Amino acid sequence: xxxxxxxxxxxxxxxxxxxxxxxxxxxxxxxxxxxxxxxxxxxxxxxxxxxxxxxxxxxxxxxxxxxxxxxxxxxxxxxxxxxxxxxxxxxxxxxxxxxxxxxxxxxxxxxxxxxxxxxxxxxxxxxxxxxxxxxxxxxxxxxxxxxxxxxxxxxxxxxxxxxxxxxxxxxxxxxxxxxxxxxxxxxxxxxxxxxxxxxxxxxxxxxxxxxxxxxxxxxxxxxxxxxxxxxxxxxxxxxxxxxxxxxxxxxxxxxxxxxxxxxxxxxxxxxxxxxxxxxxxxxxxxxxxxxxxxxxxxxxxxxxxxxxxxxxx
Numbered sequence: 060x061x062x063x064x065x066x067x068x069x070x071x072x073x074x075x076x077x078x079x080x081x082x083x084x085x086x087x088x089x090x091x092x093x094x095x096x097x098x099x100x101x102x103x104x105x106x107x108x109x110x111x112x113x114x115x116x117x118x119x120x121x122x123x124x125x126x127x128x129x130x131x132x133x134x135x136x137x138x139x140x141x142x143x144x145x146x147x148x149x150x151x152x153x154x155x156x157x158x159x160x161x162x163x164x165x166x167x168x169x170x171x172x173x174x175x176x177x178x179x180x181x182x183x184x185x186x187x188x189x190x191x192x193x194x195x196x197x198x199x200x201x202x203x204x205x206x207x208x209x210x211x212x213x214x215x216x217x218x219x220x221x222x223x224x225x226x227x228x229x230x231x232x233x234x235x236x237x238x239x240x241x242x243x244x245x246x247x248x249x250x251x252x253x254x255x256x257x258x259x260x261x262x263x264x265x266x267x268x269x270x271x272x273x274x275x276x277x278x279x280x281x282x283x284x285x286x287x288x289x290x291x292x293x294x295x296x297x298x299x300x301x302x303x304x305x306x307x308x309x310x311x312x313x314x315x316x317x318x319x320x321x322x323x324x325x326x327x328x329x330x331x332x333x334x335x336x337x338x339x340x341x342x343x344x345x346x347x348x349x350x351x352x353x354x355x356x357x358x359x360x361x362x363x364x365x366x367x368x369x370x371x372x
Contacts, residue, residue: 163351208301215301216298218246223291
């Protein structure tokens with residue numbers, strides 16, 4: 060704040076002091092004036108001292124006049140200062156009160172936004188964990204399904220090949236040698252393993268492969284060959300279905316993984332973006348809080364200064 064000029068009372072006191080001095084000097088001159096006879100000669104003797112006093116009185120009169128003019132000018136300047144300072148302070152106080160009224164709601168709004176961002180970030184983190192868990196579970200299931208498919212498909216291929224060899228051997232009249240072969244044993248094991256699911260015809264094939272009908276088999280009848288060909292067709296279809304199901308499972312797994320990876324990337328992007336916004340909001344809130352404190356302090360000082368002006372002006 061600019062230092063306040065001295066009040067007009069001080070200037071007026073100085074003026075009064077100078078006027079009193081002037082009056083005192085006049086009284087001194089009057090007392091020195093000669094009285095009665097011999098006045099002319101005494102006047103001559105006192106002429107020089109009186110002249111000095113008169114000159115001094117004239118100088119003092121001039122100084123008093125100047126001081127009076129200065130006091131008036133100072134008074135006018137002081138009143139101008141009071142008016143201009145009061146007006147400026149009133150504007151400053153109104154601006155500060157308006158600013159404080161705006162800062163409060165703005166801080167609350169940003170605090171609310173910050174809380175929402177923190178909630179969103181926690182949700183994004185939870186969603187990322189769920190997405191990763193879903194991918195891990197899907198991968199584990201896919202590996203298990205793939206292992207089961209590989210095992211079952213390998214067995215299917217072996218059984219399919221064994222049926223084909225059985226048909227070829229029987230059509231060539233080589234039933235006896237086929238029954239002693241490894242493919243016959245594998246086919247027999249396959250049918251025996253699924254014996255509870257076999258119909259009458261396939262039980263007959265199992266009986267044949269076990270050697271119970273070897274001596275009675277007549278190639279011309281084609282009964283066993285027909286059953287085996289039917290089994291081959293069904294096994295071929297089963298093999299095709301298995302491959303199709305496996306391809307569908309692979310496709311479903313890849314689509315799931317692609318979707319979850321996209322979700323994970325989107326969540327990561329959203330997390331980074333909101334972390335940046337959270338940082339900016341935190342800085343903004345701290346800045347506004349500091350501004351609010353500074354503005355409130357300035358407002359108190361301005362109001363105190365206005366009160367002082369009202370008292371002294």
